[in-house]
Amino acid sequence: MAVNTELDWGNPFAISFHLVRPRCAGCGRRFYRKHNRRQSLRENYAAHGCELPAQWIDQNICPSCYNDLAVARCCLTGEAFPAAQNQYHRYVTEFRGDLSPDHGYGGLTGALSPAGLAKVQAQHANVMALLAHWSLGAKYETLPGFRIVRRLGPVRQENGLDSMAEVQAELKRRTAQRGGNGYICFYWEKKIHWSSETYVRGYGPRGNPWYGTRHIRHDTFTGQAEAVQAVPIV
Ligand SMILES: [Zn+2]
Numbered sequence: 516m517a518v519n520t521e522l523d524w525g526n527p528f529a530i531s532f533h534l535v536r537p538r539c540a541g542c543g544r545r546f547y548r549k550h551n552r553r554q555s556l557r558e559n560y561a562a563h564g565c566e567l568p569a570q571w572i573d574q575n576i577c578p579s580c581y582n583d584l585a586v587a588r589c590c591l592t593g594e595a596f597p598a599a600q601n602q603y604h605r606y607v608t609e610f611r612g613d614l615s616p617d618h619g620y621g622g623l624t625g626a627l628s629p630a631g632l633a634k635v636q637a638q639h640a641n642v643m644a645l646l647a648h649w650s651l652g653a654k655y656e657t658l659p660g661f662r663i664v665r666r667l668g669p670v671r672q673e674n675g676l677d678s679m680a681e682v683q684a685e686l687k688r689r690t691a692q693r694g695g696n697g698y699i700c701f702y703w704e705k706k707i708h709w710s711s712e713t714y715v716r717g718y719g720p721r722g723n724p725w726y727g728t729r730h731i732r733h734d735t736f737t738g739q740a741e742a743v744q745a746v747p748i749v
Pocket of ligand 1: 579
């Protein structure tokens with residue numbers, strides 16, 4: 516921090532005012548006056564329609580205690596809750612991968628309350644159960660051995676993958692995210708890509724390399740299907 520050259524060193528009151536930093540009402544530590552979150556905390560509670568607890572009214576609050584005391588709005592339930600209980604990181608690390616991209620909870624952004632996380636967990640368990648009780652994926656409009664009870668619309672894999680098996684696995688995952696346990700009307704496409712690379716073909720009498728060009732083929736697969744709910748025919 517730059518030395519304040521404009522300080523009036525002849526005035527003891529000015530010096531002490533400059534040196535004494537406020538003490539945080541939360542943790543008791545001193546902090547720089549410019550980092551005071553007193554007003555931010557008041558505004559944060561007001562913005563969420565919450566009443567600031569009396570013990571924090573007009574108190575000095577450091578940035579770290581502000582993070583513990585502030586309230587946040589859950590992006591799923593809409594409720595205000597203590598921001599320190601935000602579950603968004605757990606959502607991202609434990610659940611989002613299995614719900615993205617086709618489940619409605621696959622792309623949540625913002626703060627997530629413990630109640631919001633519980634909803635995500637329940638939906639995640641549903642998706643896992645659908646995968647565990649998977650019926651079939653088929654090319655035609657029927658699933659042998661199963662009766663289709665509901666059609667849920669298309670699922671697509673549009674980014675090219677390395678094999679058809681990977682496309683089928685992805686469509687299965689997306690079907691479960693849509694609430695289905697099977698898919699019909701499976702259709703896939705293969706694209707052939709060529710690239711070329713230069714390589715050393717050999718060496719001339721003076722040791723100079725001869726170059727050749729090699730063409731490399733790489734296939735990618737895409738596909739789509741219609742997600743369905745199916746029950747076994749007994
Ligand atoms: Zn503090």
